[in-house]
Amino acid sequence: MRLVVAVLLLAGCGVDYMAPTGADDVPVDMGSGSGSAVGVALISGDWSLQPDSENYVCVRKTITEDMYIKTILPVAPQGTHHFVLMVGDPDAPDGTTNCDSTLSKPAIFASGVGVQPLSMPDGIAVHIAAGQQLLLNLHLFNAGDTVLTGTSGIAIEPSDPVDTAHSAGVILAGKTIGLTVAPGVTTQDATCTTAAGTTFFAVSPHMHLLGTHLTATYNGATVLDTDYAFDEQQFRPVTPVTTTANGKYHVTCTYANYSGSTVKFGESTEDEMCFAITFAYPAPQQKTCGV
Numbered sequence: 672m673r674l675v676v677a678v679l680l681l682a683g684c685g686v687d688y689m690a691p692t693g694a695d696d697v698p699v700d701m702g703s704g705s706g707s708a709v710g711v712a713l714i715s716g717d718w719s720l721q722p723d724s725e726n727y728v729c730v731r732k733t734i735t736e737d738m739y740i741k742t743i744l745p746v747a748p749q750g751t752h753h754f755v756l757m758v759g760d761p762d763a764p765d766g767t768t769n770c771d772s773t774l775s776k777p778a779i780f781a782s783g784v785g786v787q788p789l790s791m792p793d794g795i796a797v798h799i800a801a802g803q804q805l806l807l808n809l810h811l812f813n814a815g816d817t818v819l820t821g822t823s824g825i826a827i828e829p830s831d832p833v834d835t836a837h838s839a840g841v842i843l844a845g846k847t848i849g850l851t852v853a854p855g856v857t858t859q860d861a862t863c864t865t866a867a868g869t870t871f872f873a874v875s876p877h878m879h880l881l882g883t884h885l886t887a888t889y890n891g892a893t894v895l896d897t898d899y900a901f902d903e904q905q906f907r908p909v910t911p912v913t914t915t916a917n918g919k920y921h922v923t924c925t926y927a928n929y930s931g932s933t934v935k936f937g938e939s940t941e942d943e944m945c946f947a948i949t950f951a952y953p954a955p956q957q958k959t960c961g962v
Contacts, residue, residue: 715824729770741830840954845946863960
C-alpha cells in the first residue's frame with residue numbers, strides 16, 4: 672500500500688513541551704487548500720514526479736529519545752495518493768530513497784487524500800521508543816501533463832508520557848485476497864476476528880477512485896457508516912468500541928464501476944482497495960485484519 676506523509680499539529684495548543692532532539696519549529700503546508708500550521712518537524716522528504724506517472728518514496732529516520740505524540744496532521748501536497756508511517760528496528764540507512772509499497776515495519780499511521788488532523792483521546796498517545804527507526808512510505812501519483820514537485824513530512828504535537836495500555840496504534844481492517852470489483856454497483860466484504868481489550872476510537876475509509884461507501888460494524892453494531900470520496904479520506908472519530916475475544920469486525924466497501932472491466936486489488940490508483948484504517952489502544956499487535 673502506498674502512502675504520503677503525516678504531520679502533527681502544534682499551532683495554538685498552548686502546550687509546554689520538550690521538542691525531539693534535532694527537531695525544528697517549521698511552517699507546515701497542510702495541502703488541499705487547508706492552509707498551514709506551525710509544527711515540530713519530525714520527518715520529511717522532497718520528491719519530483721514526471722507527468723502521467725506514479726512512484727514510491729521512502730524516508731527513514733532513527734529516533735534518539737522516547738517521544739509521545741498527541742496530534743497527527745497529514746501534509747499532502749498535490750501528487751499525494753496515500754501514505755503509511757511505520758516504526759521498528761532500523762533496517763537501512765536513514766535518508767530518502769525510491770522504494771516499493773512493502774510494509775516492512777508495524778504501521779502507526781496510515782491515510783489518504785484529504786485526511787485531516789487527528790488528535791488522540793485524553794490520556795492516549797502514540798509512543799515511539801528511542802532507537803527505533805521511522806519509515807515513511809509515500810505513494811505519489813501525477814495524472815497531469817506537467818512535472819510535480821513537493822515536500823511531504825511529519826511534524827508533531829508532543830504528549831506527556833503514557834503507559835503501554837494507553838499507547839495508540841493502527842490496524843488495517845479490510846480485504847486484499849480475492850478483492851475484485853465487477854462492472855456496475857457492487858460490494859466487497861471482509862471480517863476480522865479480534866482479541867479482547869482493544870478500544871477503537873477513529874476510522875478512516877480507504878478505497879480508490881471507484882469507492883462510494885464504507886460500513887464498519889463490530890459484533891453487529893455500527894462503528895462507521897459513511898459515503899466515500901477519494902479526495903476526502905479523513906479519520907472520523909467514532910464512539911469508542913472495546914473488543915471482545917473472538918469478536919467480529921466487519922467491513923463492507925461499495926463501488927460504482929462503469930469502466931466495463933473488472934478491477935482487482937492493487938497499489939495503483941487505477942486498481943482498488945478496501946480498508947477501514949482503524950486507530951486503537953493499546954496499540955494492536957495484529958497490524959492487518961481480514962486480509
